[in-house]
Amino acid sequence: MNIVKGLVALFLLVALVSCENKTEKEIEEIDKVLREGHDKVMPQSMKIGNIKKDLLSSVETASDSLKNQANDLAQKLQKSEDEMYTWMEDYGKALNEVQDKEEKLKIYKSLKEQIEKIKKETEESIDAARKFTESPK
Numbered sequence: 001m002n003i004v005k006g007l008v009a010l011f012l013l014v015a016l017v018s019c020e021n022k023t024e025k026e027i028e029e030i031d032k033v034l035r036e037g038h039d040k041v042m043p044q045s046m047k048i049g050n051i052k053k054d055l056l057s058s059v060e061t062a063s064d065s066l067k068n069q070a071n072d073l074a075q076k077l078q079k080s081e082d083e084m085y086t087w088m089e090d091y092g093k094a095l096n097e098v099q100d101k102e103e104k105l106k107i108y109k110s111l112k113e114q115i116e117k118i119k120k121e122t123e124e125s126i127d128a129a130r131k132f133t134e135s136p137k
Helices: 002-057 064-097 101-134
Strands: none
Touching: 002 064, 002 101, 064 101
């Protein structure tokens, strides 16, 4: 009977270690995706200040309607930039402060979805602002 209890305990220990390793591996894989997402979005995000400046200066002498359009685009650019900085803060906290592996995995999955959304919104807002700036007024 003691042998059976020992085997059950050993089996449970192996299963627990196996699940822990799987979770760690998944965390590492998602972390790689998060870093790649950051490395794609951050350079674009760093350009937003100049893009906004060009955008708003392109309508200094334009009609109020064009100024309103430029302001709307500038707000979208600012939102993209703000979201990126919030994302980086959340990622830093998850990376450095969350010890529970299951909780970290859950947060990382959410951060992955967020960075994909931020990437799309940043690209779209930059493209729209550049097209507007380059269009005749």
